[in-house]
Amino acid sequence: xxxxxxxxxxxxxxxxxxxxxxxxxxxxxxxxxxxxxxMKAQNLSRKRLAERMKTSRxxxxxxxxxxxxxxxxxxxxRAAKVVGRTLRVELI
Numbered sequence: 001x002x003x004x005x006x007x008x009x010x011x012x013x014x015x016x017x018x019x020x021x022x023x024x025x026x027x028x029x030x031x032x033x034x035x036x037x038x039m040k041a042q043n044l045s046r047k048r049l050a051e052r053m054k055t056s057r058x059x060x061x062x063x064x065x066x067x068x069x070x071x072x073x074x075x076x077x078r079a080a081k082v083v084g085r086t087l088r089v090e091l092i
Contacts, residue, residue: 034085046061052082053079053082
C-alpha cells in the first residue's frame with residue numbers, strides 16, 4: 001500500500017468500511033450455520049449436498065466455512081433450495 005498526497009494509505013479501509021465488513025461477515029456466518037443445521041436435520045452430508053448442487057465438495061467446504069465469506073449469492077440460493085429453504089436478501 002502506498003500513501004496518497006493527503007497522508008493516508010491507499011487501499012486502507014475506513015472505520016465504516018471495517019464495520020460493514022464485520023457485519024457482512026457475521027451475516028455470512030449466520031447463513032453458513034443455518035445451512036449446516038438444515039443439513040444436519042435432513043441427515044445430508046457435504047458430499048450429497050455437493051451432488052445435489054452439482055458442485056464440488058471443496059465449494060461446499062467454502063460455503064460452510066464461516067471464516068471464508070467468499071461465496072456468491074447464487075451459490076447460497078442453490079444451497080438454500082437444496083435444504084428446503086429460501087434465501088432472502090434485503091437492503092435496509
